[in-house]
Amino acid sequence: MxxxxxxxxxxxxxxxxxxxxxxxxxxxxxxxxxxxxxxxxxxxxxxxxxxxxxxxxxxxxxxxxxxxxxxxxxxxxxxxxxxxxxxxxxxxxxxxxxxxxxxxxxxxxxxxxxxxxxxxxxxxxxxxxxxxxxxxxxxxxxxxxxxxxxxxxxxxxxxxxxxxxxxxxxxxxxxxxxxxxxxxxxxxxxxxxxxxxxxxxxxxxxxxxxxxxxxxxxxxxxxxxxxxxxxxxxxxxxxxxxxxxxxxxxxxxxxxxxxxxxxxxxxxxxxxxxxxxxxxxxxxxxxxxxxxxxxxxxxxxxxxxxxxxxxxxxxxxxxxxxxxxxxxxxxxxxxxxxxxxxxxxxxxxxxxxxxxxxxxxxxxxxxxxxxxxxxxxxxxxxxxxxxxxxxxxxxxxxxxxxxxxxxLLFMARMAEAVEVGRGMPTESGRDAEDIDQRDDLPPGVEVFRIAGPFFFGVAGELLDTLRRLGEAPRVIILRMRLVPLLDASGAQAIADFVDQASAAGAYVILSGVQSQPAAILARMRLGEGASRLFYASDYKSAQALGIELAEIAEI
Known part of the structure; x- marks a missing residue:
């Protein structure tokens, strides 16, 4: 000031x-x-x-x-x-x-x-x-x-x-x-x-x-x-x-x-x-x-x-x-x-x-x-x-x-606007690459995307998405380029997601993390000493890393 x-x-x-x-x-x-x-x-x-x-x-x-x-x-x-x-x-x-x-x-x-x-x-x-x-x-x-x-x-x-x-x-x-x-x-x-x-x-x-x-x-x-x-x-x-x-x-x-x-x-x-x-x-x-x-x-x-x-x-x-x-x-x-x-x-x-x-x-x-x-x-x-x-x-x-x-009503409306899922078509106005985001991925590699501020009102959606998969894949790419804001509850949900995926033997890649969410995740020390968590600067890098990790997981 x-x-x-x-x-x-x-x-x-x-x-x-x-x-x-x-x-x-x-x-x-x-x-x-x-x-x-x-x-x-x-x-x-x-x-x-x-x-x-x-x-x-x-x-x-x-x-x-x-x-x-x-x-x-x-x-x-x-x-x-x-x-x-x-x-x-x-x-x-x-x-x-x-x-x-x-x-x-x-x-x-x-x-x-x-x-x-x-x-x-x-x-x-x-x-x-x-x-x-x-x-x-x-x-x-x-x-x-x-x-x-x-x-x-x-x-x-x-x-x-x-x-x-x-x-x-x-x-x-x-x-x-x-x-x-x-x-x-x-x-x-x-x-x-x-x-x-x-x-x-x-x-x-x-x-x-x-x-x-x-x-x-x-x-x-x-x-x-x-x-x-x-x-x-x-x-x-x-x-x-x-x-x-x-x-x-x-x-x-x-x-x-x-x-x-x-x-x-x-x-x-x-x-x-x-x-x-x-x-x-x-x-x-x-x-x-x-x-x-x-x-x-x-x-x-x-x-x-x-x-x-x-x-x-x-x-x-x-x-x-x-x-x-x-x-x-x-x-x-x-x-x-x-x-x-x-x-x-x-x-x-x-x-x-x-x-x-x-x-x-x-x-x-x-x-x-x-x-x-x-x-x-x-x-x-x-x-x-x-x-x-x-x-x-x-x-x-x-x-x-x-x-x-x-x-409370505003947060409820914001929670409704946040999308957590495996595929989001271009009609949602998000991104043209959503239609074929899974085409270049081998079997055993899953990709999810979060779009919108990820706060306590929607934190539970991420774990629910993982549970709906049934058997966990070998590699999970979590795309976060459209997450401008992350609070402590959202960060904890991501940490729990990584822990549950790791317990099931899956690798997790966080892709395109913006500066504010990256700072919050760093404060939670998410990734330090975690052998199954990786960061990728963009989705192309995440795809290449996911294919490589999937091959390692098969060995």
Whole structure:
């Protein structure tokens, strides 16, 4: 791994030269994104079980650090919907101080992952798993906002999904028409502006308009001020939460979940940004930047943070060219906190619920979800299982089960693609010499061919092929030119094959072994001191050697 892969993009920008024209473009883009991010940060702070000011602090601290130290030119970081479920559960189980510890640990995990070069590993997480848990999170976010949108009189909404809906349905007759009208008004403004004037900041306009209406007409609805009376303007003083070995061990699973979500969403966002802006991000440095950002957010009492796809896309469409745009976005939100933070108290909770309904709809990726339902049964099973477990059990369990099931199904498909046999015709697309590979061999010389990666899922096929022969031949040629990959189980199967053939008095020739399988076989010391095992560089050499060994065996 080169030093360049761990160089922040901001440093590369300064080295290239930074002009006033570029700064002007970045500043305009940053201000535009700040207008979009401001209501989102507040809404996500509330949805996470915290408060709106926690979301704003995260947008400032983490947003600044992700842009300053990340590996993307145009990434915008902050709180996102992906964290809502896990953050809510951590706060419910361990308190807000526990969330800060988990976020600190997640930051350290991300830094270590980037330093170890694991930035490329994220691409191995299957799309059905990602789509399944993001759709599940979207459903949970939407259901968590029903109470505030309808103004229901519910003392406490259960965290469990089914119990939550049972409580909400039982309390439907307590809905408040005024609160519902404010929520519908906010929702209508957002949807209408997105269709008729997509360049306008729909979230902010909806929040400002409904807040002004509630304040002017003194409407009796819940607002941020009545729901969170202790909010103060400004940034909190940084502090380290109370750490202990017991708390760290209890919160480590949550920390890994936060790190996983932060890593996968940040790198997915960076890939989308590359496609839109024609840039190329540095995945390992992006993980390091995300890690430092989560450390910083936790020290200032903020939430977990990652790259936000929608805000990053807005940044690019607004003309951003460098990470300076993200820094300007963070500074603009900080200015609001310092000089206009008291205005938060006038925002209706129903309006923020409307914002989160739109966020949840965007997260659901309903088109991709429906598209994956048309895929083979294995992909559908992974998608639906991850989705259902996210809603009904736990996000950590959903991801673990989804990835495990997807991996097992993939290995099963790979095992089906591997061929072990005595003859493979050209219709299989393998090789023209397969038709007559046995023509020049004398009686007593058998030839087998393995085509595909030879791993534990198919290792038993080789011994089964030998058993089906009945009486062992004098010489067995095992062609391995089409084996690109060999694992320990496959190597052991070959060793067992050689042992059984040798016990029956047969010679074994391994033909055309590629470099990776050859290295694995060498580590197993297969061939050292074995008088009946030989290697041949290609099939012609193996044929000549096989004929010679067959003659020796007859003597």
């Amino acid at each position: 080169s030093a360049r892969s761990l160089t922040p993009k901001l440093l590369s920008v300064w080295r290239e030269g930074y002009s006033f024209a570029t700064f002007r473009a970045d500043a305009l883009a940053g201000l535009t994104v700040a207008i979009v991010a401001l209501p989102l940060a507040m809404a996500l702070g509330i949805a996470s079980g915290a408060s709106p000011d926690r979301g704003l602090v995260t947008a400032v601290v983490a947003g600044f650090l992700i842009s300053a130290l990340g590996g993307s030119r145009v990434q915008i970081g902050g709180p996102t919907g992906a964290f809502v479920v896990v953050v809510f559960n951590v706060i419910a189980a361990h308190g807000y101080d526990g969330l800060l510890i988990a976020t600190l640990l997640a930051g350290l995990i991300l830094i270590a992952a980037g330093a170890l070069g694991l930035g490329q590993m994220i691409k191995y997480v299957p799309h059905p798993v990602v789509t399944g848990f993001t759709a599940g999170i979207a459903v949970i976010i939407a259901s968590s906002q029903v109470k505030d949108f309808l103004g229901l009189s519910v003392a406490e909404v259960p965290a469990d999904f089914l119990a939550r809906w049972r409580t909400l349905l039982e309390a439907l007759d307590t809905f408040d028409p005024v609160t519902l009208a404010v929520g519908i008004a906010a929702l209508t403004i957002i949807v209408g502006l997105r269709r008729l004037a997509p360049r306008f900041p729909a979230f902010l306009i909806a929040i400002v308009a409904t807040s002004a209406a509630v304040a002017h007409f003194r409407l009796p609805v819940d607002t941020v001020g009545t729901s969170f009376p202790g909010i103060t303007a400004g940034l909190p003083v940084p502090s380290i939460p109370d750490l202990s070995l017991m708390r760290i061990s209890a919160l480590l699973p949550s920390a890994f979940t936060i790190a996983f979500l932060a890593g996968i969403e940040a790198l997915l966002s960076a890939v989308v940004a590359d496609g839109m802006a024609g840039t190329r991000h540095r995945p390992n440095q992006e993980l390091v930047g995300q890690g430092v950002a989560n450390l910083g957010s936790a020290l200032f009492g903020g939430l977990p943070a990652t790259g936000a796809i929608a805000r990053t896309a807005t940044n690019i469409r607004s003309g951003a060219r460098t990470p300076v745009a993200g820094i300007v976005h963070a500074m603009a939100i900080l200015s609001f906190i310092l000089f206009a933070g008291h205005l938060m108290s006038f925002v209706p909770m129903a309006s923020l619920a409307a914002v989160l309904f739109i966020v949840a709809w965007g997260m659901s990726e309903h088109r991709r979800f429906l598209l994956l339902l048309r895929m083979p049964n294995s992909d559908r099973a992974v998608l639906l299982l991850t989705f259902i477990l996210t809603i009904s059990v736990d996000l950590t369990v959903a991801i673990a089960v989804g990835v495990t099931l997807a991996s």
